[in-house]
Amino acid sequence: MRNFVVVGNLATTTPDFSLEDIPGTSGRLDILCRCVNSAFVLSHGIRHDVRIFLVLRGGEDPKTVCLRGRDLRHLNPDERTTAALLKKALGLEATDRWQRSTPGIYVRTRGLADLAVLRGDTIYYLREDGADLREQKVGGDATFVLGDHLGVNEDDEALLESLGAKIVSAGPASLHADHCIVLINNELDRTEAERGYE
Amino acid sequence: MRNFVVVGNLATTTPDFSLEDIPGTSGRLDILCRCVNSAFVLSHGIRHDVRIFLVLRGGEDPKTVCLRGRDLRHLNPDERTTAALLKKALGLEATDRWQRSTPGIYVRTRGLADLAVLRGDTIYYLREDGADLREQKVGGDATFVLGDHLGVNEDDEALLESLGAKIVSAGPASLHADHCIVLINNELDRTEAERGYE
Numbered sequence: 001m002r003n004f005v006v007v008g009n010l011a012t013t014t015p016d017f018s019l020e021d022i023p024g025t026s027g028r029l030d031i032l033c034r035c036v037n038s039a040f041v042l043s044h045g046i047r048h049d050v051r052i053f054l055v056l057r058g059g060e061d062p063k064t065v066c067l068r069g070r071d072l073r074h075l076n077p078d079e080r081t082t083a084a085l086l087k088k089a090l091g092l093e094a095t096d097r098w099q100r101s102t103p104g105i106y107v108r109t110r111g112l113a114d115l116a117v118l119r120g121d122t123i124y125y126l127r128e129d130g131a132d133l134r135e136q137k138v139g140g141d142a143t144f145v146l147g148d149h150l151g152v153n154e155d156d157e158a159l160l161e162s163l164g165a166k167i168v169s170a171g172p173a174s175l176h177a178d179h180c181i182v183l184i185n186n187e188l189d190r191t192e193a194e195r196g197y198e
Numbered sequence: 199m200r201n202f203v204v205v206g207n208l209a210t211t212t213p214d215f216s217l218e219d220i221p222g223t224s225g226r227l228d229i230l231c232r233c234v235n236s237a238f239v240l241s242h243g244i245r246h247d248v249r250i251f252l253v254l255r256g257g258e259d260p261k262t263v264c265l266r267g268r269d270l271r272h273l274n275p276d277e278r279t280t281a282a283l284l285k286k287a288l289g290l291e292a293t294d295r296w297q298r299s300t301p302g303i304y305v306r307t308r309g310l311a312d313l314a315v316l317r318g319d320t321i322y323y324l325r326e327d328g329a330d331l332r333e334q335k336v337g338g339d340a341t342f343v344l345g346d347h348l349g350v351n352e353d354d355e356a357l358l359e360s361l362g363a364k365i366v367s368a369g370p371a372s373l374h375a376d377h378c379i380v381l382i383n384n385e386l387d388r389t390e391a392e393r394g395y396e
């Protein structure tokens with residue numbers, strides 16, 4: 001299973017944003033929508049072996065939305081329809097237990113530190129000055145943590161360090177999170193192709 | 199200079215589409231908007247050494263829109279504002295000479311076969327069964343030709359073959375054009391970093 005965790009530092013936790021101006025009204029939920037596209041979208045379908053956790057911090061208390069490829073439905077590649085799916089999820093009365101919004105989309109309160117996926121698998125934290133992803137032989141069950149345009153904060157970094165996260169970089173240029181996810185998926189595709197899809 | 203050429207088989211040549219439903223009203227101009235993002239967007243700025251040519255075939259006669267990083271302005275990463283820039287360009291009375299719409303965005307009639315960029319540089323044509331991009335040592339001036347969700351047609355393939363285009367693939371999975379462009383940019387970034395930005 002490929003897991004992506006993206007921190008949306010200002011991303012709204014309510015459905016009160018406009019689909020006509022996503023970047024300007026949602027705390028840059030557009031960035032997270034593009035990450036969802038990069039995580040799942042293939043030419044003729046979606047990746048079933050992917051989950052993405054969007055940590056939304058633009059409210060009083062954080063919320064996390066999880067999209068799971070195994071049962072994900074209604075995902076189109078464009079930003080607006082993804083934002084509409086997130087809007088629907090954020091309209092639910094969230095508790096600290098995962099609750100289904102539409103097929104494959106789940107929401108709860110709580111943030112990064114409470115994600116079980118950070119406890120189990122190999123953790124990679126994407127940062128510009130990290131070791132080259134291509135040298136890491138990534139594969140198998142792995143979790144990749146990325147920040148939005150504001151990165152992640154010092155507390156997050158301390159948490160990731162305490163969990164033994166490896167700091168990796170996707171290449172020499174400074175890239176948005178969604179482009180990093182494309183590069184990570186490609187690296188994992190190549191590893192799996194070499195291993196013959198164990 | 200990095201050049202990308204993307205064929206939009208059904209993409210509108212007029213501004214008569216809705217920014218509220220880009221995929222449904224524009225012949226999938228949303229795909230081309232995402233290609234523009236992949237071609238140019240960096241964390242803190244845009245790539246100045248990139249041009250992208252969008253070949254629009256959804257009208258009676260084709261049009262081509264060129265975006266040039268050197269003088270491109272007003273580009274935001276989200277799909278909608280890119281679509282709005284394209285809408286403005288398509289509102290101009292196009293002729294067979296390049297005409298400026300907004301800074302860095304040019305439009306004219308004519309299609310793929312008339313692109314000068316296909317005559318000069320090394321040409322790569324992206325196709326799933328191509329040779330691995332990573333083995334090609336891409337770098338320097340190069341032009342990459344990609345199709346939208348419908349690919350390119352037989353005439354295009356014959357043209358590309360006559361021009362000596364190398365058929366390459368971005369990886370084992372079948373990807374959308376915008377994801378391929380992210381992978382190509384990464385490959386070129388790595389080549390340039392190795393060469394010390396000649």
